[in-house]
Amino acid sequence: MRVPFSWLLEYIDPGLSPQELGERMTMAGIEVEAVEAFGSPLPGVLVGQVKKIKPHPGRDNLVLVDADTGDGPHEIVCGAKNMTVGDRVAVARPGAVLPGGLKIKERPIYGVTSAGMLCSAKELGLELGSDQEILILDKNTPVGAKVDDVLGFDDQILYLDLTPNRADCLGMLGVAFEVAALTAGEVKMPSMNLPETEIPVNEAVKVDIKDRNLCHRYTARVIRGIQIGPSPLWIQMRLMKAGVRPINNVVDITNYVMWETGQPLHAFDLQLLKERKILVRRAGMGEKLVTLDGVERELTNEDLVIANRNEPVGLAGVMGGKDTEITAATSDVLIEAAIFNPTSIRRTARRLSLPSEASQRFERGVNPEAVMWAQNRAALLLNELAGGKVLKGVVDKNYSTVEPHRLTVSARRIRRILGIDIDTAEILALLKSLGFFVSPSEDDLLEVTVPLRRADVKIEEDIVEEVARLYGYDRIPLTLPRGELIENREEEDEKFKDAIKEIMISAGFYECIAHSFINPSGLRHLRLPENDPRMSYIPVRNPFSEEQSAMRTTLVPGLLKAVQHNCSFSEVNQLLFEVGSIYMADSLPLEEHPAEKPTLGMVVSGIIPEPNWVVPSIKADFFVIKGVLETILRRYGIEGVKFIPQALPFTHPARSALVKVDDVVLGFIGQLHPEVAEAWEIDQPVTVSEIDLNLLFEMAKPVPCFTSLPRYPAAKRDIAVIVDRNIASEDLAQTIRETGKDFVSRVVLFDLFEGKQIPAGKRSLAYSITFRRDEGTLTDEEVNLVFEDIKNALLSRGAVLRGEGS
Incomplete structure (x- = not known):
């Protein structure tokens, strides 16, 4: 601004x-x-009065102008012919220096000596009018005055x-x-003595608001008999200083009043408005409108338009239409001042990449009290400066009753929050200086009525802020916070999440950060049943688009979207993870804040590492994620993890599992179901996982203490068994540990085989078992006894020792 x-x-x-x-x-x-x-100073450029104009004796396209700058007339050769005798003009005398470094000298032009130059606005560094026309100053401008002072260059x-x-x-x-x-000053408001004709405005125009949610109020005034031309120089200069390009008196006045009041206005050529009727409605899908910049825009039913009977004539709150713009032929004008829905205006302006001064103000919210004042102010200026006759009254379609916000504020609490001993009387004085209406009541309470222009003041803390900034932040003493330092659980949570990220990155994964808002269709692509808690997503009020219309209940859609995007660029080998929150509602509509659950999501596909001659590649599948997850669990001392086969709606029925520790489900790992992969336009196997970090954090143990190296040697035995395919290898490993008790220190699955030698529906699992005792060396006899117990325990679970028949 x-x-x-x-x-x-x-x-x-x-x-x-x-x-x-x-x-x-x-x-x-x-x-x-x-x-x-x-602006910069203009030395030697003075106000001159045109005394005489005569033809150049040698050139038809030039004239000789006698201009008096206070010390008598000076004959100047000029190519422009828009001046008349008596006009005040900018005269650059010999020795003057214009913007750009042009130095003026007395010199002959086609046989006549020119004692200077008459300047156009452009030659003075101003974007006013045409560079082929001399700048005409106001008739009351003193002759001989410095032009830079007259134009306010300083x-x-x-x-x-x-x-x-x-x-x-x-x-x-x-x-x-x-x-x-x-x-501690007082604002001087411009006078508002508006003359009107006896013709009522309702006879000249009709207004109908079709969508009252997007347009809360629409006012219209009609001014007839306007003479289109340049604005007075003082208006043009004020607009230029504010960064607005002057156009003509009507458009300039609407811009001037907007800059004065903050209320956007728009002017329509009433003669070009069919049937003299305004409809405020949503655009039709695919409806077209050529805006004032000459660009044809394709609209949607999310856009609000100002229309006549058949077609739109303006994009509400953003830009007017070409068909009803103000031109040199305009004589009757309709002035619009309205209140539009901020979200609607923001959405339209951004979608069309069409920001404007008007849309900026509507997006932030306009003052309801300014609508009528701005309407009347513009009408008065059009009457005084453009010769218009203002029809009686205003068409005012108002469907919103806005009352000033009222608050009860404790002066005692203001003092406590600010930490200063400020008198209640001073608090009253500060608030009243802002235009707030304040009345004291019992117990040091203040009843505060906030003016409508201050829509940002809504709660007691806002009042505290107003008192603080007017009192002076520099007057508030600096003090250190007092209180007992306590452990910050939130900080510990963040450290935990950062540590998880480090583990994932060290394992070769790339971090993915997706939007917390998703398209609900992504959940349906996962084939989740309607009673699944993840389908009870929280809708977003006034979303930017359908793509961000719900709060996510799972990280999977965002990760799959990343995989699909990367695959479209032929990046098929992917290890991605995200640490983010999902949002679960106990019930809808929301009665309290949703549960925000920090979650680890993983997705892998292709092979790892990229093909090279040093290290062989392997498939990025279920076991890659399983290995990374086991690393995380070991890092935090979490034991007893089990991977329980379990088909999920979006996973392959035979290639997914729940991750459990004791009886707590931490999450899942599973290969994406082919139909789900197809819905996401992914044509290769993808494995996904999701882990609840809250549960993981609760189970995490402190950093383990140092354990000395074993003092006694270990003994190893291998065993291979044939079991049903539906028996989990971890269950057999757990059986070995429980049977071996204190003698078994480690169990590793080192081979899995299915082939011709193995019966259908069966598979061979081979384990390496490490035996060790802390108190002394185990003898072969002791190892063999324990190993025999392990064999029997496995046989009791239906296993068959490899090589002993099937």
């Missing part, structure tokens, strides 16, 4: 220099990024970097109210 200091002075005199005001505002939370002069511009909540400062009056609070 650019704030010309001279313009601000029309409403309030802060009694400070622009630099001092910028510092004061910054300290009060309204950051002023910079304070800069508008004016200072304050560049405000506003936070989104301070939409009230997107208008000069809003800034003036803020300055008044900081300097």
Whole structure:
């Protein structure tokens, strides 16, 4: 937001220099990024009055102008012919230096000596009018005055970097109210004595709001008999200093009032508005509109338009349409001032990549009280500066009743939060300076009514902030926080998650960070039944698109989307993981905050490592994830993990398992079902896993203490058994451990075989068993006795020793 200091002075005199005001505002939370002069000095450029105009004796396209700059007329050769006798113009006398370094000299032009140059706006560094026309100054401009003083080139511009909540400062009056609070000043409002004709506006135009959720209020005024032309120079200069390009008097006045009040306006050529009727409705799917920039836009039913009977004539709150724009032929104008839904405007402006000053203000929210004031202000200026006749009354379709927000605030609590001893009377004075209505009540309580322009003040803490910034952050003493330091569980959780990430990265996985919002169709692609808790997803209110319309209940869709994306670029070998939260609701609609569960998700496909001549590649499958998960469990001293075969809705029926420790299910590992892979457009085997990190964190043991190396030698025995395929290898390993008790220190599955020598439905599992005792060396006899017990235990579970028949 650019704030010309001279313009601000029309409403309030802060009694400070622009630099001092910028510092004061910054300290009060309204950051002023910079304070800069508008233009450079124009030495030797003076205001001149045209006394005589005559043809050039040698050239038909030139004229000789006698211009008086206060010291008598000077004959100047000029190519422009838009000036008349009596006009005030900018005269660059010999010795003057123009922007760009052009030095003016007295010199002959086709036989006539020119004593200077009459300047166009462009030659003075201004984007006004045509560079083929001389800049005409106001008729009351003093002859001989310096042009840079007349145009305010020394004016200072304050560049405000506003936070989104301070939409009230997107208008000069809003800034003036803020300055008044900081300097104990009073805002001078422009006078509003608006003359109207006897013709009622309802006879000239009709308005109908079809979607009241997207348009809460729409007002229209009609001004007839307007003479289109350039705006007065003072309006053009103010707009230029604010960063707005002047166009014509009607458009300039709507921009001027928007910059003054923060309320966007739009002007329609009433003669081009069919049937003189305004409809505020949603666009039809595929409906077209050519906007003022000449671009044809294709609209959707998410867009709000201003329309006549048949077609749209404007994109509500964003940009007007080409068909009803103000041109030189316009005489009757309809002025629109409205309140549109901020979310709708933001969605449309972003989808069409069409940001505008109007959309910026509607997105942040406009002041309901400013609508009618801005409407009348624009009508008054069109009457005074464009010769328009204002029809009686305003068409006002208002379907929202907005009441000022009221709060009960404790002065005692304000003092406690700020840590200062501020008197209640001073608190009242500070709040009243902001335009808040405050009345004290019992027990040091304050009843505060917030003006509608301050929609950002909603809770008691907002009032505390207002008191603090007006009191002065620099006046609040610095103090260290007091209190007992306690263990931060949240910090420990974050450290745990970071450690998990380090393990995953060290295992060769790449971290994936997906959106927490998902498309619900991704859950349906997983073939989850409707009664599955993961289908009870929380819908997002006013989502940007269907792709982000639900809070995720599983990390799997995001990981699969990443796999599909990578595969489309021929990246088929993938090890991806994500540590993120999923959101589970106890019931819908939500009655309390959903459970936010930190989760580890993994997905693998292809082969690892990439083919090379040093290390052979293996399939990235179930066992890769199983190995990484076992590494994590060992790192945190978690024992007794079991992988229980279990088909899930989205996994291969014979290649998935639940991960259990004791009787607690930590998560699952499983190869993606072919039909699910096809739904995700993935044409290769993919294995996914999801682990509950909350449960893992609760089971994690402290870092283990040092254990000395074994003092006595170990003995090893191998055993191979044939079992049914549905018997888990871990179950047999656990049987070996339980039977061997204190004598078995390690059990490793080193071979799995299925082939012609093995009966159908069976498989061979071979284990290496390490025997060791802490108190002394085991004898062969002791080892053999334990080994025999292990054989019998396996046989009792239906196993057949390899080589002893089947």
